[in-house]
Amino acid sequence: MQADEVAALVRKExxxxxxxxxNDGNHYLVVAVGDRFEGMSPVKKQQLIYGALNEQLAEGTIHALxxxxxxxxxxxAREG
Known part of the structure; x- marks a missing residue:
């Protein structure tokens, strides 16, 4: 699965x-920036994104995320 395909799935949700x-082959890094994350715990933020990729993770299409x-x-603030 290509990085742009993963991005499209996350953008849909x-x-x-x-x-x-x-994507470095088997590992994906997803960076998401949005107002919807205001006040959310890190776990809640991750759950939203995992939810968008649940099927691919369950099937093994995505191995590491x-x-x-x-x-x-x-x-x-991170970018300074």
Whole structure:
């Protein structure tokens, strides 16, 4: 599965978020930035994104996944 396919699946579930996906072969990194993450725990943020990819994870199409989810303010602070 290509990174752009993973990004499309996440965008379908989280259309109000900016989504970036990187793939190094077997491992995916999903970075999501959106207002919807305001006030959410890190676990809740990850659950939203896992939910978008649940079928692919269950089938084994996606083997390893790292999720980083931020509010726009958190993202801006991170970038300095």
């Amino acid at each position: 989280l259309p109000d978020c900016e989504i970036q996906v990187q 790292t999720i980083k989810a931020f509010t726009p303010a958190q993202w801006a």
